[in-house]
Amino acid sequence: MIKVGIVGGTGYTGVELLRLLAAHPQVEVTAITSRSEAGTPVAKMFPSLRGRYDIAFTDPAKSPLSGCDVVFFATPNGVAMSQARALLEGGARIVDFSADFRMKDRATWEKWYKVTHASPELFEQAVYGLPEINRERIRKARLVANPGCYATAIQLALLPLVESEFVDHAHLIADGKSGVSGAGRKMELGIMYAEATDNFKAYAVHGHRHHPEILESLQSLEGASGRKLGLTFVPHLTPMVRGILATVYARITRETDFQALFEKRFKGEPFVDVLPPGSEPETRWVRGTNHCRIAVHRPMDGDTLVVLAVEDNLVKGAAGQAIQNMNLMFGFPETQGIDQVALLP
Ligand SMILES: NC(=O)C1=CN([C@@H]2O[C@H](COP(=O)(O)OP(=O)(O)OC[C@H]3O[C@@H](n4cnc5c(N)ncnc54)[C@H](OP(=O)(O)O)[C@@H]3O)[C@@H](O)[C@H]2O)C=CC1
Ligand SMILES: CC(=O)N[C@@H](CCC(=O)OP(=O)(O)O)C(=O)O
Secondary structure (H helix, E strand, O other), rough: OOOEEOOOOOOHHHHHHHHHOOOOOOEEEEEEOOOOOOOOOOHOOHHHHHOOOOOOOOOHHHHOOOOEEEEEOOOOOOOOOHHHHHHHHOOEEEOOOOOOOOOHHHHHHHHHHOOOOHHHHHHHOOOOOOOOHHHHHHHHHHHEEEOOOOHHHHHHHHHHHHOOOOOHHHHHHEEEEOOOOOOOOOOOOOHHHHHHHHOOOOOOOOOOOOHHHHHHHHHHOHHHHHHHHHOEEEEEEEOOOEEEEEEEEEEOOOOOOHHHHHHOOOOOOEEEEEOOOOOOHHHHHOOOOEEEEEEEEEHOOOEEEEEEEEEEHHHHHHHHHHHHHHHOOOOOOOOOOOOOOOOOO
């Protein structure tokens, strides 16, 4: 049994982490922080967790995390980078949901996040937490940077293509559609019910912060070395609560069996499911689960490959992937606590 601390337990990814950890047999959640709800019992704020958690939210300023084996930061950008060092020195391992440690090129990171990084040495040491590319490094890591939700779906859809030589790597296109929970649990005009429901829009078309994250990570793959990748990424907000559908387009330059390429790449991956030919995946096929389901298409037998990937932004895109990383870091079975089946309808 390991002791778990959560910073930011009242947000969407924090409460999703609590839901999933409630079913994990090898963890005890000993501290959950919130500045706004300090003192409130967890089960009072989230009655769905009644009978599962017998503790209250604690003010993070009261150092409730000492003695934890692992601390999850389910907090906005900027929090983990100023608190990680002390926790690591105290012996904890960290999984950060935010973007604080996701990249290696600090100048590019600072340009996108418009701050100077508070822990440059940890920025270098952190391991990017996408198990499908970094499993062995994650096992040994003390600090894991959980990828962004768009970044997870889009990279999984692109991995077999970027690692091989069958498409034009300079002109890849990724179209991302996200549910509103992707924006977090906060008051903001654009995500209010009357603004986001019965509506559909693109945003951050000029540039989204997951774009450099995706490019840097894919560029670092062994199979991609030396080749310059070009990606156009356009995110969209859809009137659903959870889920991401990523549609990726690539121009075919050499013939191969693309279905077989994807099946081979993800064979044995517990959370990536390459669907049978002709499938058109729906976000509800993965809702509440840690799966990313992928379909490979070649419309009209033409020269453009279309890859569809669905994930739950709060699970494989955040809390579930964080637990997958924790399982790897602590030598637990990789699927422990995160082998749920989606709820239909
Ligand atoms: N939503 C999603 O689908 C995804 C989110 N992420 C990332 O995960 C992180 C959390 O996202 P999400 O759950 O949506 O965010 P929310 O806005 O829903 O929740 C943020 C949480 O952090 C706490 N918090 C805020 N500021 C601070 C602070 N300065 N110090 C300590 N705690 C703080 C809040 O509680 P309180 O204010 O009471 O302290 C709250 O519990 C973000 O970095 C986000 O980018 C990553 C992938 C997907
Ligand atoms: C719908 C929506 O608003 N989604 C968020 C992405 C959430 C996420 O994963 O972003 P981080 O990099 O901050 O962790 C966005 O586009 O900003």
